[in-house]
Amino acid sequence: MWTEADHSLKKTFKFKDFSEAFGFMTRVALLAEQMNHHPTWTNTWNQVDIVLSTHDAGHTVTDKDRKLAAAIDKMV
Amino acid sequence: MWTEADHSLKKTFKFKDFSEAFGFMTRVALLAEQMNHHPTWTNTWNQVDIVLSTHDAGHTVTDKDRKLAAAIDKMV
Amino acid sequence: MWTEADHSLKKTFKFKDFSEAFGFMTRVALLAEQMNHHPTWTNTWNQVDIVLSTHDAGHTVTDKDRKLAAAIDKMV
Amino acid sequence: MWTEADHSLKKTFKFKDFSEAFGFMTRVALLAEQMNHHPTWTNTWNQVDIVLSTHDAGHTVTDKDRKLAAAIDKMV
Numbered sequence: 001m002w003t004e005a006d007h008s009l010k011k012t013f014k015f016k017d018f019s020e021a022f023g024f025m026t027r028v029a030l031l032a033e034q035m036n037h038h039p040t041w042t043n044t045w046n047q048v049d050i051v052l053s054t055h056d057a058g059h060t061v062t063d064k065d066r067k068l069a070a071a072i073d074k075m076v
Numbered sequence: 077m078w079t080e081a082d083h084s085l086k087k088t089f090k091f092k093d094f095s096e097a098f099g100f101m102t103r104v105a106l107l108a109e110q111m112n113h114h115p116t117w118t119n120t121w122n123q124v125d126i127v128l129s130t131h132d133a134g135h136t137v138t139d140k141d142r143k144l145a146a147a148i149d150k151m152v
Numbered sequence: 153m154w155t156e157a158d159h160s161l162k163k164t165f166k167f168k169d170f171s172e173a174f175g176f177m178t179r180v181a182l183l184a185e186q187m188n189h190h191p192t193w194t195n196t197w198n199q200v201d202i203v204l205s206t207h208d209a210g211h212t213v214t215d216k217d218r219k220l221a222a223a224i225d226k227m228v
Numbered sequence: 229m230w231t232e233a234d235h236s237l238k239k240t241f242k243f244k245d246f247s248e249a250f251g252f253m254t255r256v257a258l259l260a261e262q263m264n265h266h267p268t269w270t271n272t273w274n275q276v277d278i279v280l281s282t283h284d285a286g287h288t289v290t291d292k293d294r295k296l297a298a299a300i301d302k303m304v
Contacts, residue, residue, distance in 0.1 A: 018266050019106050019151070022257045023099040026178065029250045030095050033182040038246050042270040075095070094190050098181045102254065105174045109258040114170050118194040171258050171303070175251040182247050227247070 002069050008053040009065050013076065015046045024048060024076065031071050037064045078145050084129040085141050089152065091122045100124060100152065107147050113140045154221050160205040161217050165228065167198045176200060176228065183223050189216045230297050236281040237293050241304065243274045252276060252304065259299050265292045 002009045015021040040051045052065035091097040116127045128141035167173040192203045204217035243249040260266045268279045280293035
């Protein structure tokens with residue numbers, strides 16, 4: 001589940017290892033570039049923390065964030 | 077199954093779409109760099125054809141190829 | 153320079169090592185997904201051979217191929 | 229320059245756009261997996277913040293961190 005806090009959507013993804021985590025990140029990168037909407041995200045080993053927010057809209061959660069979140073969820 | 081032909085191990089992998097195929101390729105790239113043994117591989121959309129052979133050993137199939145093949149199979 | 157042969161645009165890119173080659177491939181993957189037009193490409197160690205052709209147009213070279221080729225060239 | 233703070237090595241890398249930043253990240257991922265030592269890193273659009281620390285050594289900066297930092301610097 002994505003949580004909404006600090007004007008952002010947030011979700012933590014855990015994987016088996018770094019390889020699985022970075023394979024996921026590469027696919028999120030493809031989505032982000034395709035949608036022209038990019039996350040702020042942090043990775044440590046098997047964990048990826050994604051934060052979505054629309055800077056052009058004054059740092060709020062918009063449809064762009066919800067669409068990217070849904071596309072990411074559809075992938076895992 | 078990997079087939080052995082032309083002094084190489086060969087296998088075709090099919091995925092749902094390009095994103096899934098390229099996520100797989102990124103993980104194979106991590107393995108290859110880690111093992112310091114690299115494939116000759118071709119991608120078209122959702123398909124990845126991998127050919128493994130050891131050039132240093134006069135273009136034959138060696139343990140390096142079998143280990144990389146096993147590591148790739150373990151991943152999918 | 154891209155050469156046109158067999159109803160395709162073709163170009164070979166050489167890099168310092170596998171890491172540089174695969175970094176390039178990741179960036180081409182982002183472009184391909186963004187433009188919804190994907191190459192047939194082969195990688196061996198530091199070399200990447202790209203073939204562009206439009207299957208929907210009966211396997212010919214179209215503007216889609218020329219645009220992707222130009223975007224790849226702009227990147228390197 | 230890497231700065232040492234909070235028992236970590238830190239450095240911020242800026243690129244032209246997301247594509248260039250993620251191409252860099254992919255190459256760092258290859259290094260990390262090869263060296264079996266992984267960063268904590270955050271990306272937003274064209275910026276990548278890397279934090280290196282050795283957890284097995286009680287969260288301090290060790291030679292593993294310095295070697296990965298040097299390998300990353302050699303790449304850009």
